[in-house]
Amino acid sequence: MPKFAANLTLLFTELPFLHRFDAAADAGFSAVEFLFPYDYPPEEIAQRLERNRLEVALFNMPPGDWAAGERGMAALPGREAEFARNVDKALIYAQALKVPNLHAMAGLTQGLHAPTCRQVFVRNMRAAADKCAEHGIRVLIEALNTRDVPGYFVAHQLQSAELCEEINRPNVYVQLDLYHAQIMDGDLTRLIEKLQGRFAHVQIASVPERHEPDLGELNYPHLYDVLDRVGYDGHIGCEYNPKAGTKAGLGWFEPYKRG
Numbered sequence: 001m002p003k004f005a006a007n008l009t010l011l012f013t014e015l016p017f018l019h020r021f022d023a024a025a026d027a028g029f030s031a032v033e034f035l036f037p038y039d040y041p042p043e044e045i046a047q048r049l050e051r052n053r054l055e056v057a058l059f060n061m062p063p064g065d066w067a068a069g070e071r072g073m074a075a076l077p078g079r080e081a082e083f084a085r086n087v088d089k090a091l092i093y094a095q096a097l098k099v100p101n102l103h104a105m106a107g108l109t110q111g112l113h114a115p116t117c118r119q120v121f122v123r124n125m126r127a128a129a130d131k132c133a134e135h136g137i138r139v140l141i142e143a144l145n146t147r148d149v150p151g152y153f154v155a156h157q158l159q160s161a162e163l164c165e166e167i168n169r170p171n172v173y174v175q176l177d178l179y180h181a182q183i184m185d186g187d188l189t190r191l192i193e194k195l196q197g198r199f200a201h202v203q204i205a206s207v208p209e210r211h212e213p214d215l216g217e218l219n220y221p222h223l224y225d226v227l228d229r230v231g232y233d234g235h236i237g238c239e240y241n242p243k244a245g246t247k248a249g250l251g252w253f254e255p256y257k258r259g
């Protein structure tokens with residue numbers, strides 16, 4: 001039985017961020033994820049989680065100047081000290097919110113010297129993984145499709161898996177976003193089988209529009225069965241833009257709701 005996490009950066013945006021926790025619980029979710037919690041004190045978020053009996057499945061380390069277009073810095077030469085400070089900041093929130101997974105965004109590396117970026121990424125990720133391991137937290141790598149995020153350091157799922165191998169730390173895993181995977185890689189059943197045991201978080205959305213998972217070209221109930229079959233028991237993050245309001249689009253979630 002799949003376990004879903006509502007992505008509170010994209011769902012329930014009809015409400016202010018801190019109110020989305022109540023809305024997710026009311027809709028029947030038992031877990032949430034979000035991009036960045038850093039505008040809010042960790043205690044306030046922890047309170048919302050506790051009163052709604054919600055787990056947090058994942059959030060991202062600080063990404064640099066998001067509004068200016070930055071998408072992380074783990075692979076950016078010259079930003080190592082800032083990356084290390086961001087790992088520390090993410091860990092403060094991770095401990096307060098008891099999150100098992102932190103996504104370290106790599107950054108836009110188009111036009112930079114690729115071998116140097118890779119070296120920087122591997123070094124930064126090893127250091128981040130070692131710090132996070134002290135708290136039992138995993139560090140994740142996510143491939144982003146080149147249509148939405150041109151120039152991002154990782155675009156294909158097997159590249160993420162290869163990077164995990166090179167980093168060679170037991171708490172570094174792939175973040176398998178099936179929306180990006182379908183756009184860049186396809187053949188999702190076989191891809192999930194190939195990556196068995198190497199991903200620690202999954203995300204979903206319809207393709208090509210990134211709406212509810214019951215729209216578009218993918219057959220998600222089939223993919224949930226494949227995830228079950230390969231023994232995946234982590235959360236599936238609902239990282240989509242509701243087509244016409246969050247609640248109106250939650251029909252697909254009816255069979256999976258917390259009772």
Ligand SMILES: O=C(O)C(=O)[C@@H](O)CO
Nearest residue numbers: 035060103105142177239
């Ligand atoms: O865009 C996505 O997909 C994400 O999961 C965000 O965390 C940005 O990486």
Ligand SMILES: [Mg+2]
Nearest residue numbers: 142177203239
């Ligand atoms: Mg994603």
